[in-house]
Amino acid sequence: MQVFYNKKGIGDCLIIMFKQGNRYQITQEKFGNIVKITDKQSNEVLGYNIFEASNYFLLDTNNIDVTPVLVEEIEEVFHRNGLKDTLEVDLSPKFVVGYVIDKQPHENADKLSVCQVDIGDETVQIVCGAPNVDKGQHVVVAKVGAIMPSGMEIKDASLRGVPSHGMICSQKELGLPNAPQEKGIYVLGEDVKAGQPFPV
Template structure:
């Protein structure tokens, strides 16, 4: 679940992205300051838009992907119930853009530029991530955007399939992370070996 807020460009609207709609048609039902977005085909809820959200949750800090406190999530669910919706939302406070370790890397069987990695992201959790960077290799410390992450440019990371192989995240370049003085040369950002796997990686002026 992704909580996103950008008061400067979108207004006082909290966007709660629940799932990837994969480009399918959807319908929007609004009650008061709450709009529910669901798929036309099966009714699955994929997002919520909460308008004038600061009047409900108080002042919200940050821009882009944000974290809500437990108290704010409780107030959000109270607002959903008050406006007549039966669903609830939950918070996930674990970082989504973290330091990872590439445990293994092999060539994709159906591509001359993709590689299939097994990348540890925290506490022994290993994600299969397909990567197109020319400098990817086993033994690197890297930055991983896990499923449910929102990149600085607004791109949302979901599980996907690349040339028939499942991929659960993205190994990031300095440019994708919008780091200052990011090199123009294509390739993932390589971190010092003493970087701690699982720690949140700072993106811009906030932690992911």
């Protein structure tokens, strides 16, 4: 689950997103100031929009940390608006520091590398197309389930026949200010450790 708020850009609406869906295949149900968004085919909840959000929350940032306290506050707002849903939320960070343990060339693509990346609690395989990725780097990893600032959801994938579980990110992909325009992942300094949350 990721939570966004941008009053200047979209108005006084708190956006709660679990995953992306096809806008033509969704159902929207209104409960007071809340719109519940569901996939028509799977009946899976994709997210919620809470309108007049500043009446319910103290909001001063675009991307909001999801904490147990925030989950309780959201559920309370649900109940005040006649919605009886509860939130089952994975509170583990979706953007973390990774350490590239190994890098090998992709067998089917000259410009891709197959990396083994320590993300703290596990080592994952990530196929990366950045020219500057290398063994021994600390990098930023968007784990499976992360929602990028662009709105893209990170999923398990197969790139040219090789499984990939996450994405090694550039500064531009992370939406960082003054990000360089040239292609390349964001290489961090040595004062970080694998698995450490990275604020996005």
